[in-house]
Amino acid sequence: MVNFSTSEENHIKTIFHLQQTAETVTTNELAEGIGTKPASVTDMLKKLKTKKIVHYQPYQGFRLTAEGEKYALGIIRRHRLWEFFLSEKLNFKWDEVHAVAEDLEHVSSRQLIERLDEFLGFPKFDPHGDPIPDNQGRVEVTQQLMLSEIKSNKIVTVSQIKNQSAPLLEMLKHQQIQLGTKLELKRRFEFDNSIEIKIRNKPVFIMSEQQAQNIFVTHG
């Protein structure tokens, strides 16, 4: 497979993320996402088109090709493995890992990534709860739900924290909630949609709807 520059990789990765939520990605969106000007994005699109990474017709928006998606998943794999490493081994906070992983993800030694994966124990999710693609680009598809939408008397596992703001992280820390924590949703109060939560060996407590909307969980 061809080799891509850091800038090309940033474009590919960002297109991948943007096309998750829309049929087609626009020039302005991508420029915004990467922090460049639209004119620069147009230049890059032309290049990526000749390299068969994007489907692109002037003025018509664009999307990654199958090839492009495969490559994007490789970049995302590297990024999330490094995030896991930084968080798990170097004790970075959740909101500190991203910036450093942005640099590390472009070091593209195949061997490095495979051994890092092994060293980390083949993790399936990064510290934000986002899935880590395997070396074939496959992603564990566990259905994630907002904690605020779970029915009463269910046991769920925390899989992702949407908002990485310091105040929320502080609160989670206080409540001893982290990725992988099992929560039992005892009941829901209709008045304000707050919920009663039980963690094993700890007293029950109430969680606001606002907080529950930022916690994603999987069943079981």
Added chain:
Amino acid sequence: MVNFSTSEENHIKTIFHLQQTAETVTTNELAEGIGTKPASVTDMLKKLKTKKIVHYQPYQGFRLTAEGEKYALGIIRRHRLWEFFLSEKLNFKWDEVHAVAEDLEHVSSRQLIERLDEFLGFPKFDPHGDPIPDNQGRVEVTQQLMLSEIKSNKIVTVSQIKNQSAPLLEMLKHQQIQLGTKLELKRRFEFDNSIEIKIRNKPVFIMSEQQAQNIFVTHG
């Protein structure tokens, strides 16, 4: 402190290594060392001179300034910490670490390097036995000697393997000699300068002069 590009860092680092063995570094040497053409080196030198990283007068060779050396030690620190990580944690062979560390060394997050250092237990030497500068650029200066030059009845510690060829590494592995291994030099045979070596809890064995010339040790 200013920020340097990957290419600038490669120049600074290579100048540092070259000036260890010569009063002054030449344009051709540096071009050779980096893998570019002399004309490109001249361009870079002009830039590094304006940034006060090198002392340079056209046609006169050059050297790093104090500032330049300090920066170089930072790059070398990153390089060797990554080498240690790759070797120690990811089980890379000694001769595989260098290439990957060449890329990783340019990821310049201060926090990353300090935490990596801590995670690794503040190692003093990389897998090749080269010293790792601390975060002030200080280097452990332990006098290293060739094993072939040690007197009889001395106990020494393996600190560096000069030749990283697969055959030598294989032999060392067989003999269970690695960095940090304590060796007792029992006696020397004048005939071929081979030496008799004892490792604690293991039978004595004979080592050729050729092998002993590739093993560096410190006293004690």
Added chain:
DNA sequence: TACTTTTTTTAGGTTTGTCTAAATTTTATT
């Protein structure tokens, strides 16, 4: 539909880091 606004592209520059070929300086040799 005609006009205005927004989006996107094009045209033409800039910076960084490289190159080749030619000119210059230094070093080595007769």
Added chain:
DNA sequence: AATAAAATTTAGACAAACCTAAAAAAAGTA
């Protein structure tokens, strides 16, 4: 010391990845 050889620098180009300003296309609106 004169000349040849080697090392170094200069001059001029080029590709990558940006930019600004202007032109063109698409979308929105009166």
